[in-house]
Amino acid sequence: MDLNFLGCGSAFNPLYGNTSAYFTNKDQLYVIDGGESVFLKLYQKELLKKYAGITIMVTHMHADHVGSLPSIISYCYYVLGKKVTVIYPEKSLWILLGLMGIDPDIYIPVESSLFTAEGLKVWAVSVKHADDISCFGYIIEFAGEKIYYSGDSYEIPKDVLDGFYKREISTIYQDTTEFTSDHRSHCPLEELEECIPADLRRNVFCMHFTTDFTEKLKKKGFGYIQGNCR
Secondary structure, eight states: OOOEEEEOBOTTOGGGOBOEEEEEETTEEEEEOOOTTHHHHHHHHTHHHHOSEEEEEOOOOSHHHHTTHHHHHHIIIIITOOOEEEEOSSTHHHHHHHHTTOOGGGEEEEOOSEEEETTEEEEEEEOOSOTTSOOEEEEEEETTEEEEEOOSOSSOOHHHHHHHHTTSSOEEEEEEESSOOSSOSSEEHHHHHHHSOGGGGGGEEEEOBSSOOHHHHHHHTOEEOOTTOO
8 A cells, every 4th residue: 555645744844745645445535634735735636625534633733733634624515515524532623623713513533543434544643753742643454454654753563563563564754854853742863763674664654844855865775655655
């Protein structure tokens, strides 16, 4: 199962676009996160028009992950006549959307750690990113394959790593930063090297870049999302 990326940048690298990905199943569109640049990308690709059902999984409520979510919801409802399904395990997102003027009747909130649809299972996994906000990654099972999408996270949860080592999870998409710092919020490349054996690194795709260190990633055997996602 491959994800299509709309952007792979951090909040401080807008030229790469906010990190967001999507995949499809028949007439259903599934999007992970809706940062400031995501509505424009979806609009340009006409993905919101093309698919009958639209589901958005939200990893956390920083602006580069939810900044255009209200516009996506409003456009789909008032222009396209569609209700977007929004997945988030806590009620805080519905409060935020209400403060941003989004009527709860114009979208479908799914406040659960498990979401199922035809051929699809999605589990929310609590991850460590910021002390003052809840953050989640997602394990996605589709067409007999499981992948893990980290959201913003400075480490990979043990259960996810164990599943990856056993090849129960085929691919990891991991928020990665070039350097280690005292302020832990994104996974340092050095720590990713320590926990991912060399023979498995081709199945780990780094994303959410503030700087371009793709040459380092190539040398160390990791995959990565291209900085010119369109």
